Amino acid sequence: MEAVLHESTTQGGQMMGNGCVTIGGTRGINNPDNLVCVGSKAENASRSKKLPLPCIQNSIDIWFDNVTYTAVQKALMSKTTKKEILHKINGRLPPGQLIAIMGPSGAGKSTLLDVLSGYRINGVGGTVYVNGRPRNLEEFRRSSCYITQDDRLQPLFTVQESMKIAADLKLPVDIGDKKKEKIIHNILGTLGLQKTKNVRAAQLSGGQKKRLSIALELISNPMVMFLDEPTTGLDSSSCTMCIKLLKQLASEGRTIVCTIHQPSAMLFALFDQVYVLAAGNCVYQGGTEKMIPFFEAIGYPCPMYHNPADYVIEMACGEYGEEKVEKMIQATSNGRSYRYFNDPDSLPNNQALQDISAKNSIEISENQLATSQFNQLRVLLRRGFVKAGRDQTLTYLRIGVNIVVSLMLGTLYWKAGNDGTKVLDNYNLLFSILMHHTFATMMLTILTIPQEISILTKEHFNRWYSLKMYYTSLTLVDIPLSVVCCFSFTAIIYYMTAQPPEMVRFLMFFISSQLVVLVVQGFGMMIGAYFNVTNGTFLGPTLCVPMMMFAGFGVRLCDLPPYLYWGSYVSYLRYALEGTVGAVYGLERGIIECPEDAYCHYKYPKTFLEAVGVRSDQFENDIIALVLFLFVLRISAYVVLRLKLMSIR
Numbered sequence: 001m002e003a004v005l006h007e008s009t010t011q012g013g014q015m016m017g018n019g020c021v022t023i024g025g026t027r028g029i030n031n032p033d034n035l036v037c038v039g040s041k042a043e044n045a046s047r048s049k050k051l052p053l054p055c056i057q058n059s060i061d062i063w064f065d066n067v068t069y070t071a072v073q074k075a076l077m078s079k080t081t082k083k084e085i086l087h088k089i090n091g092r093l094p095p096g097q098l099i100a101i102m103g104p105s106g107a108g109k110s111t112l113l114d115v116l117s118g119y120r121i122n123g124v125g126g127t128v129y130v131n132g133r134p135r136n137l138e139e140f141r142r143s144s145c146y147i148t149q150d151d152r153l154q155p156l157f158t159v160q161e162s163m164k165i166a167a168d169l170k171l172p173v174d175i176g177d178k179k180k181e182k183i184i185h186n187i188l189g190t191l192g193l194q195k196t197k198n199v200r201a202a203q204l205s206g207g208q209k210k211r212l213s214i215a216l217e218l219i220s221n222p223m224v225m226f227l228d229e230p231t232t233g234l235d236s237s238s239c240t241m242c243i244k245l246l247k248q249l250a251s252e253g254r255t256i257v258c259t260i261h262q263p264s265a266m267l268f269a270l271f272d273q274v275y276v277l278a279a280g281n282c283v284y285q286g287g288t289e290k291m292i293p294f295f296e297a298i299g300y301p302c303p304m305y306h307n308p309a310d311y312v313i314e315m316a317c318g319e320y321g322e323e324k325v326e327k328m329i330q331a332t333s334n335g336r337s338y339r340y341f342n343d344p345d346s347l348p349n350n351q352a353l354q355d356i357s358a359k360n361s362i363e364i365s366e367n368q369l370a371t372s373q374f375n376q377l378r379v380l381l382r383r384g385f386v387k388a389g390r391d392q393t394l395t396y397l398r399i400g401v402n403i404v405v406s407l408m409l410g411t412l413y414w415k416a417g418n419d420g421t422k423v424l425d426n427y428n429l430l431f432s433i434l435m436h437h438t439f440a441t442m443m444l445t446i447l448t449i450p451q452e453i454s455i456l457t458k459e460h461f462n463r464w465y466s467l468k469m470y471y472t473s474l475t476l477v478d479i480p481l482s483v484v485c486c487f488s489f490t491a492i493i494y495y496m497t498a499q500p501p502e503m504v505r506f507l508m509f510f511i512s513s514q515l516v517v518l519v520v521q522g523f524g525m526m527i528g529a530y531f532n533v534t535n536g537t538f539l540g541p542t543l544c545v546p547m548m549m550f551a552g553f554g555v556r557l558c559d560l561p562p563y564l565y566w567g568s569y570v571s572y573l574r575y576a577l578e579g580t581v582g583a584v585y586g587l588e589r590g591i592i593e594c595p596e597d598a599y600c601h602y603k604y605p606k607t608f609l610e611a612v613g614v615r616s617d618q619f620e621n622d623i624i625a626l627v628l629f630l631f632v633l634r635i636s637a638y639v640v641l642r643l644k645l646m647s648i649r
């Protein structure tokens with residue numbers, strides 16, 4: 001594999017470097033011209049436009065002290081319980097090493113990875129040090145990335161397109177397209193993805209998806225990479241390829257930490273170092289080759305021809321007795337001992353790291369991302385529109401459903417709008433239209449939001465963009481499609497059911513319907529952001545039922561008991577129904593046609609409006625109310641989304 005990734009270096013962070021000109025913040029993120037390891041091999045490499053060889057001086061040394069993690073379990077109608085999962089563990093993750101976190105299932109591997117990466121912050125105790133100084137999370141996140149176990153990729157984008165989007169979001173705008181293409185080309189070449197660059201992510205194999213996840217994060221050239229079970233679901237050759245790739249990235253000076261389930265002996269040997277957990281305690285920390293001497297030293301030698309990776313897990317499980325687990329914890333001082341590290345004497349001490357780190361630290365303003373908000377919005381809008389164009393469910397099915405339902409309702413209520421005998425039917429039709437907009441929009445939003453959130457969580461944590469810009473783009477991208485769907489639905493139904501052929505009335509009808517769609521979308525987003533799909537699909541439609549009750553359909557508003565009247569004010573359907581009824585029967589509409597031999601009780605629209613207790617002169621107020629609903633629900637959905645992102649951590 002080619003050892004060439006970037007001409008650029010890591011994003012700011014706490015770096016150290018003798019002779020290494022480091023970069024950071026907005027001044028030099030990934031600017032290829034900013035990295036020169038003076039007088040090093042790197043200098044020569046950069047001359048040949050290749051990635052410098054390991055610029056270890058830029059590396060990040062992590063250690064952690066007395067780390068605890070307590071999970072809080074809150075349940076309805078029962079006491080809040082606390083469970084300590086990590087118990088004052090210690091350890092060190094030196095740079096330039098591929099480090100595996102191992103342990104039996106439930107030992108706390110993923111939890112430790114989450115804590116070290118900063119993905120989990122609530123319930124965490126102890127200190128994580130970065131180059132000798134307590135970790136500044138914002139700074140640390142600039143130079144690290146987290147790759148989740150499930151590949152959260154945009155399924156409709158090709159490898160090349162996904163990389164381009166990541167580059168546009170993660171590299172400063174002053175890096176031109178040509179340079180970005182070159183970086184992408186190098187990364188794809190190194191990760192063996194060149195041949196699949198025109199394949200959509202949905203069609204990639206498990207191993208290719210994993211490599212794409214890594215490739216996307218490599219764009220910003222992080223010095224620390226955390227990977228949660230990168231080999232899960234891969235066959236043995238893909239596993240080996242993935243681990244070899246990580247080893248190469250580590251050999252370039254990065255600190256690479258991944259959790260792994262029982263690896264084969266061959267795979268195990270590829271790791272430089274392992275950190276083994278047993279029920280939240282450290283039972284071994286050190287080089288892979290030193291594990292056998294460790295077992296010998298504590299008096300429990302690994303049997304001949306036994307995979308040491310299997311043996312350590314069996315020991316950690318307590319298969320050979322709990323007292324042996326205790327002894328291992330003591331032998332490693334719960335992770336405090338570096339005795340079994342590959343080269344313990346070469347590890348710089350705390351003071352040395354702090355001195356260098358302080359010398360090279362760069363002032364970085366809070367929360368700064370690689371590109372401006374405007375650029376983030378531009379790229380996210382582009383991504384959103386391309387995705388909408390390719391998404392069969394979100395786009396084509398949605399248009400299809402609107403056309404089919406409008407044709408069905410149009411046939412059912414054929415010419416009802418202009419027939420004095422069918423005024424009540426027509427009123428039912430207006431309500432059915434609002435029901436269609438409510439349920440179709442609500443279900444679609446609740447079902448699609450969780451996938452969006454899963455990708456958002458990963459990309460937002462890895463600092464691709466701000467939540468504000470993501471949410472703005474999500475809102476803006478949907479507007480054209482929503483207008484097309486609502487307009488075609490309204491036009492078809494309006495024509496087929498022979499509603500009054502006046503432009504003003506049609507527009508009033510369309511605006512009321514469109515606002516319902518937008519309001520319900522906000523409502524659906526709020527529910528989808530907070531609840532999972534199962535709870536959301538139950539709750540969403542269920543919560544719409546009271547809205548229907550208070551809309552004035554079935555029970556006239558004036559007949560509502562006084563103690564329930566407040567419900568009509570919080571029902572967006574009330575305003576929407578009033579708006580559409582006003583559009584059809586308001587504006588001083590004349591007598592409705594009545595067949596000669598029929599009795600038309602409601603041929604005078606005024607009589608009908610009085611009968612159903614709906615006012616037709618409130619259109620402006622109805623629109624103002626719907627717009628208010630729209631803003632309140634959209635802002636609430638944003639707040640819920642933000643809280644959700646915070647609560648995950």
Ligand SMILES: Nc1ncnc2c1ncn2[C@@H]1O[C@H](COP(=O)(O)OP(=O)(O)OP(=O)(O)O)[C@@H](O)[C@H]1O
Nearest residue numbers: 071072073083085104105106107108109110111112
């Ligand atoms: N939020 C939580 N609330 C309660 N318990 C939790 C929570 N998160 C994790 N745990 C518990 O903590 C323990 C460690 O979980 P973790 O996912 O870190 O284990 P793991 O070693 O990664 O397991 P596996 O290899 O099976 O993925 C488990 O027993 C799990 O049930």
